Amino acid sequence: MRALGPESVSSFLKIAVDVVYAAACIAVAVVGPLCLVMLVYLPFGPAVPRLSLGGHLWVSPLPTLALVAVLLVVEAYVGCLVVILNRIRRIMETLVRGDPFHPDNVARLRWVGAAMVGLEAAAYGVRALLDQVGPHSAALRASDGWFNPTAWFAVLVVFVLAEVFREGARLRRDSELTI
């Protein structure tokens, strides 16, 4: 199977990225209105939201205000993912076209790296927020560790890739100007 062009590995990867991008867009579209509903519900509802479904009563593990804050953070996180995935989609489009070292891909990769730095920094803020919420947050804590070396390594890899693509774009331009 070819690496570039139609019906290549890149085209299948692009399909996978497109599917994840669509799912992220749906998540943003669902969580956003939910945040708005909770913000409207906030001054009028109980301190701890309750929902009765088919005879079962669901009680939120978080107070309403904390739940709204979590939903807003989730919305912002998924929104950042949409931005990252959109740029990756644009890069994959150039790959499928057989022109991977397009100059625009350099900026796109840098934006992806910057967004990943922002997400990781925001995650630290979210963990600090959850620590402040108190015992109700115990069920929502993902991990006890603060520093995630794998995530920062991924950021480094993305920025290194951006420099590789910058050199590739320079070689592409040289190739275009070779008669």
Next chain:
Amino acid sequence: MTIRVRLDRVLYERRMSLSELADRVGITVANLQILKSGRARALRISTLDALCRALDCQPGDLLGFDHSPTDDPDSPDAEDGLD
């Protein structure tokens, strides 16, 4: 770039147009324009061979070296503009 391509002069001497040369050599007019304007970064030997055959000339008739200093932005020391 201090290497000059004297394509205009040779075309004039041979009474040939750029599009006619493009047809004979199998290179697009756009690429010949790049070559003629000095914006080309490199010239393949095969292209030089095809040009010399089509124009019935020597490589030295087409290429010249300019000893004067240049402010050409395409010089190897210039930034590539991708920073």
